[in-house]
Amino acid sequence: MSGLAPEAAAWRTYKADPRAFMLLRGYIPTALRVEVTDPEDPTPYVYVSTRNPEALAAALTAVRSA
Template sequence: MQTTTAPAFAERLWPSPAGWVAVPALAAMVGIVLLPLSPVAAAVGTVLGLVAAGLAAARLATRVRVADGELHAGDAHVPVALLRAPRALDADATRHELGPGLDARAHVCLRGWVRTAVRVELADPADPTPYWVVSTRRPAALVAALGGGDDRGAGAAPAA
C-alpha cells in the first residue's frame, strides 16, 4: 500500500476570465454556422460546442504541485532533492526568462494567461536540462514548498 501525504503546494492554472468568455463565444459561432441548416441543428450545435469548449478549457488547466517529494508541473515531475535555488519571478522577470534569458534546454511549463512563475535549477548531472520555469499564480508559496525560504532578489532578471 502506497502512502501519500497532503501536497505542500497545489494549484490548478485555470484559464483567465477572458479565456472563459471565449467558451460561450465559440459555442455561439458553431450555432451561427449551423443556423442556415435548421434552428434545431443550430441549438444542438451550440450546446455541443459549449460542452466541447468547456471541456477543452478545463483540460488546459494544468496542475502544479509539490507532493511526495516531487515537483509536478503538468505531466512532468522531478524529485525535489534534485532542485536548487528556487526563485519567484514577477511578470517582468518571467517575460525575461521566457524571452532573451531562456536557455533552449530548459523545461518550461507555461500557461500564457499566468504572468508569474518560478525558476528552479536542476542539479542532476545525468540530465541536460539546466532549469525549469513553471507558471504559477502563487510563486512565493511554490518557492517555500520547494524549500527556498530566502526570496531576496526575487523577480529581478539577471543582467544580460
C-alpha cells in the first residue's frame, strides 16, 4: 500500500504496472494500492486516489476480517 504523496506520484508513473486498474483524481495527491489476490484475474492491483488512504485501508481490512 502506498499513501504518501511522493510515493503516490511514483505509483502513478514509473512504478505503475500497465495491467493495473487505476482510478485517479489529479487534485488528490494521495492514493491506496490494493493487491488483487484472485488467481483468475490478471490485474495485479487496484490503485485509487483517496484523501485518507489509512482510513480506506482500515475499512478494507475490517471487511476482509468479517
